[in-house]
Amino acid sequence: MLDLLKFLKEHNSPLVINIFPIYMLSTKQMPVDFAFFDRKNNSNYSIKDGPYIYTNIFTFTYDTLVSALTKAGYSDMQIIVGQVGWPTDGFPNANPKYAERYHRGLLRYLKRNEGTPLRPNKTINVYITALSDENRMVTQWGEYQRHWGIYRHDGSPKYKIDFSLKDRDEEPTTAKGTVKMPNRWCVYDQSVNAGNEKLMEQVNYACNSSDCTLLSPGATCENLNSTQRASFAFNMYFQMNSQQVDYCGFQGLGVITTDDPSTPNCRFPIEILSIDVVDNGAWKMASYNKDSNPTIIPLGLALSALFCIVLFLCLIMWF
Numbered sequence: 001m002l003d004l005l006k007f008l009k010e011h012n013s014p015l016v017i018n019i020f021p022i023y024m025l026s027t028k029q030m031p032v033d034f035a036f037f038d039r040k041n042n043s044n045y046s047i048k049d050g051p052y053i054y055t056n057i058f059t060f061t062y063d064t065l066v067s068a069l070t071k072a073g074y075s076d077m078q079i080i081v082g083q084v085g086w087p088t089d090g091f092p093n094a095n096p097k098y099a100e101r102y103h104r105g106l107l108r109y110l111k112r113n114e115g116t117p118l119r120p121n122k123t124i125n126v127y128i129t130a131l132s133d134e135n136r137m138v139t140q141w142g143e144y145q146r147h148w149g150i151y152r153h154d155g156s157p158k159y160k161i162d163f164s165l166k167d168r169d170e171e172p173t174t175a176k177g178t179v180k181m182p183n184r185w186c187v188y189d190q191s192v193n194a195g196n197e198k199l200m201e202q203v204n205y206a207c208n209s210s211d212c213t214l215l216s217p218g219a220t221c222e223n224l225n226s227t228q229r230a231s232f233a234f235n236m237y238f239q240m241n242s243q244q245v246d247y248c249g250f251q252g253l254g255v256i257t258t259d260d261p262s263t264p265n266c267r268f269p270i271e272i273l274s275i276d277v278v279d280n281g282a283w284k285m286a287s288y289n290k291d292s293n294p295t296i297i298p299l300g301l302a303l304s305a306l307f308c309i310v311l312f313l314c315l316i317m318w319f
Contacts, residue, residue, distance in 0.1 A: 005074050014078035014125075017065055021057040021102070022087060022094060023141060030057070032093050035086075037105030052117035058084070058106065063118040070118075083129040088158050090143035092218035100159035103128065103150075104167070111165045135211040135240065143213035154178050154272050179273040186238030186248035187231035189255035202250040203230050206237035214266065221266035231261050232268060239271040 008015055021035040033043035035057050047054045054060035062079070069077050086102035087094040106126070115122035133149035151157055155175025162168040188199070206212070212233050214221040221232055234254045241247040248254040262268045 002072060005069070005072055005077065009074060009077065014080045015065075015069070016080045016082040018083040018129075019058055019061050019081055020084070020141075021061075022091065022144065024057050024061070025093065026091070026142065032098075036098075036101055037109050038101070054117070056105075058109075059116045062124070063116045066116070066118040079124075081124065081126040084126055085129040085148050087144035087147040088149070089147040090145070090213045090216055090219045094144045094147060094218065096159040099150075100161065103159075103161045107162065107165055108167060111167075139213060143216040143219065146211060146213050151175060153269070154180060181239070181243050181271050181273055183260070183270060184243060184256055184258050185231075185261055185268055185270070186234045186243075186254050187257055187261050188227055188234055188250075189253055190227060192253055194253050198251070199226075199230055199253060202253055203233045206233040206250065210236040210240045212236055221263075224263065224266055228261070228263070228266075232266070235261070235268050239269060242274075243271065 005015070007013075024030065025032060025035055031043060031045045033039060034045050034055070037056050037058070039055065045055075047060055049063075052063070054063070062081070065079060066075075069075060069079075084106070086099040088096045088099045106128075110124060110126060113121065113123050115124065128150075130148040130150070132151040133147050133153055135146055135153070137146045139145045149158065150161060150172065155178040157171040157174065160169060160171050162170065163172065207215075210233070213219065215224065215229055215232060216222065221229075224232060230253075234248065234250055238244075238248045238254070238256075245256065248256050260268065
C-alpha cells in the first residue's frame with residue numbers, strides 16, 4: 001500500500017476509494033439511520049473520535065482514510081470516491097425508499113461543500129453507482145450487488161433523484177428507445193408430477209445461469225412458496241435468453257404462459273430486446289420477426305445491405 005501511495009504521489013494522481021454504506025451496516029452492526037445524512041426516528045447514534053463527531057457512515061469512512069493517509073505521510077493526497085450508492089433490492093434495507101433517501105441526502109451534502117471534520121470546507125468528488133442494474137455482477141459481498149441501479153433494465157427510474165443538485169422532487173427522465181419483449185413468462189408446470197429432487201436440480205440450474213438474487217433473504221421475492229420460486233427461477237433463465245422457447249424446457253417442467261405470475265410483492269420481469277448482441281465474438285443486430293421470436297442479423301451483413309442501397313440510389317440519381 002505504501003508503494004502504491006508513493007507511486008500515486010509521484011504521478012500527482014488521486015487515490016480512488018469505494019464507500020458502500022449498506023455493506024458497513026451488515027458487517028459492523030450499526031443502526032440503519034447512521035447510514036443517512038438526515039436523522040430520523042430520533043436517532044442519536046454517532047461515533048466520537050477525539051474532538052470530532054460523526055453522524056453518518058460516509059463522512060466517518062472518508063475521514064478514516066484521511067487519518068490513515070496522514071499517518072502514512074500523505075495528508076494532502078487527493079481522494080476521489082469512485083463508487084457510492086444505495087441498492088434497491090437483494091438485501092434487508094435495500095429498497096427504493098432508502099435509496100431515494102440516501103441519494104437525496106448525499107447530493108444535498110455535496111452541494112454544501114462542507115467537507116468532513118478532518119478536511120473541512122473541501123469539495124468531495126463522487127461517482128454514484130450505478131445507472132442501471134447489472135444482472136451479471138459478482139455477488140461475493142452480497143446479492144444486492146446486482147441492484148445498484150437508479151434505473152430498471154427497461155429504462156424506467158426507480159425513485160426520485162435530481163442530478164442538477166437543485167433538490168427537485170422528481171424522477172429522472174425515462175430512457176427512450178427500449179423495446180420490451182412479448183408479455184410471456186416461463187413458469188413451473190404444476191400439472192407435471194415432479195419430485196422435489198428433480199425440481200430443485202432444475203431450479204439450481206436456472207439460477208446458476210441467470211439471476212435469482214431477488215429470492216435471497218431480505219429481497220422482494222423472498223417469501224414466495226416453493227412452486228413460485230421455481231417459476232421465478234425458470235422465468236429469469238428464460239428472459240435472460242431472449243425468451244427463446246428452447247430455454248423453457250427444464251426436462252419437461254417448464255411451460256410458457258401469457259398470464260403474469262407476479263405477486264403483489266414480487267414482480268416477474270420481462271426482458272428488453274438487446275440492440276447489440278455478442279455471439280461468438282461477432283457483433284450482431286437483433287430485431288423481432290412477426291412471430292415475436294428474436295431474429296439475429298449479422299452487423300456486417302446489415303451494413304453491406306445499407307451500402308448497396310445507398311450505392312443503388314446514387315446510381316439512379318447519377319443517370
